[in-house]
Amino acid sequence: MAKTKSRFPFTSSPKGWFCVGLSRDLPVGGVLPVQAFEHDLVLFRGEDGKPALLGAFCPHMGAHLGHGGKVVGDNVKCPFHAWEFNGEGKCAKIPYAQRIPPKASVRKWEIVEKNGLIMAWNNIEGGGPEWQLPDIPEVGSPDWTEYEVREWDIKTHSMEMAENQVDVAHFQYLHGTLNYPNSVAEENGHMMTVTSKADMGTSRGTTQGGIQSTSWGFGFQTIRFSGIVDTLLVAAVTPKDEETVHVRFCFMVKKTGGADVTRGVGKAFISEVSRQLEQDIPVWENKVFVHPPMLCEGDGPIPLYRRWLRQFFPAGTFEGMNLTSEQANA
Numbered sequence: 001m002a003k004t005k006s007r008f009p010f011t012s013s014p015k016g017w018f019c020v021g022l023s024r025d026l027p028v029g030g031v032l033p034v035q036a037f038e039h040d041l042v043l044f045r046g047e048d049g050k051p052a053l054l055g056a057f058c059p060h061m062g063a064h065l066g067h068g069g070k071v072v073g074d075n076v077k078c079p080f081h082a083w084e085f086n087g088e089g090k091c092a093k094i095p096y097a098q099r100i101p102p103k104a105s106v107r108k109w110e111i112v113e114k115n116g117l118i119m120a121w122n123n124i125e126g127g128g129p130e131w132q133l134p135d136i137p138e139v140g141s142p143d144w145t146e147y148e149v150r151e152w153d154i155k156t157h158s159m160e161m162a163e164n165q166v167d168v169a170h171f172q173y174l175h176g177t178l179n180y181p182n183s184v185a186e187e188n189g190h191m192m193t194v195t196s197k198a199d200m201g202t203s204r205g206t207t208q209g210g211i212q213s214t215s216w217g218f219g220f221q222t223i224r225f226s227g228i229v230d231t232l233l234v235a236a237v238t239p240k241d242e243e244t245v246h247v248r249f250c251f252m253v254k255k256t257g258g259a260d261v262t263r264g265v266g267k268a269f270i271s272e273v274s275r276q277l278e279q280d281i282p283v284w285e286n287k288v289f290v291h292p293p294m295l296c297e298g299d300g301p302i303p304l305y306r307r308w309l310r311q312f313f314p315a316g317t318f319e320g321m322n323l324t325s326e327q328a329n330a
């Protein structure tokens with residue numbers, strides 16, 4: 001591979017809702033530095049309980065509000081000279097000045113808090129949210145366990161990761177599943193649902209399992225596994241910088257058959273899904289993006305996926321694109 005060529009000659013930050021933090025990591029008064037969408041940001045929760053996401057760098061002299069900033073009332077206070085910014089990003093107070101410079105503000109990012117996640121809307125072309133995120137009924141239900149969270153930073157692009165679900169052949173050859181799943185994908189605007197059936201090996205023999213994944217753009221996905229015990233993975237992948245995505249996998253298990261069984265199933269489920277992800281990582285971190293891909297019979301609904309993903313990029317991004325492996329190898 002020619003090292004000077006960009007692996008992804010288009011934006012690393014497609015349009016959509018992306019997770020910038022877990023609710024439980026941001027108590028009232030909490031301040032966190034965040035990297036997302038190739039920006040440095042600050043996430044904080046004022047005393048009114050509402051989270052806010054702002055550009056990190058103070059307009060006064062550039063201090064990072066997320067490193068040493070403190071919540072005062074519903075504002076975040078800069079650690080350097082104590083200017084305060086409200087949740088709209090406007091400077092609300094300078095303790096040593098009467099007059100606030102009219103342009104003293106930082107960019108505010110649109111966020112929503114749902115399902116225990118703080119999600120930010122990103123659109124490099126500007127414009128507010130074009131769709132809403134769902135409430136997931138299992139989250140907070142007494143019949144389900146709380147989130148067990150695993151996180152990774154991976155050197156890849158969100159759409160490469162999302163393609164995994166329709167790439168049926170890799171399950172058998174990379175992940176060693178018993179056979180490759182029979183998957184049907186359906187697109188519906190910004191949503192895509194993939195329903196798969198696959199044999200699963202268990203200590204009691206082979207069981208037929210079902211997997212249903214629903215994606216709301218690239219940043220939010222639920223994956224429901226049935227067959228042995230119902231399990232749910234809420235997956236949130238956020239573009240961080242040009243080369244990196246941050247992955248949060250939030251696992252839940254339906255409480256059936258006593259706490260020990262639930263705990264055992266939960267552990268096995270988390271380690272199997274994490275094992276599969278960790279098998280994908282070296283492929284993702286070293287591959288090039290080929291478009292259009294050279295597909296063959298049995299490759300699954302990849303063309304549908306490639307059509308669906310275009311809506312999250314500026315118009316024309318993939319038109320006439322010719323990124324072949326020959327060029328990557330030239």
Ligand code: FES
Pocket residue numbers: 058059060061062063078079080081082083
């Ligand atoms: S740099 Fe933030 S108040 Fe001065």
Ligand SMILES: [Fe+2]
Pocket residue numbers: 164170175276277280
């Ligand atoms: Fe995979």
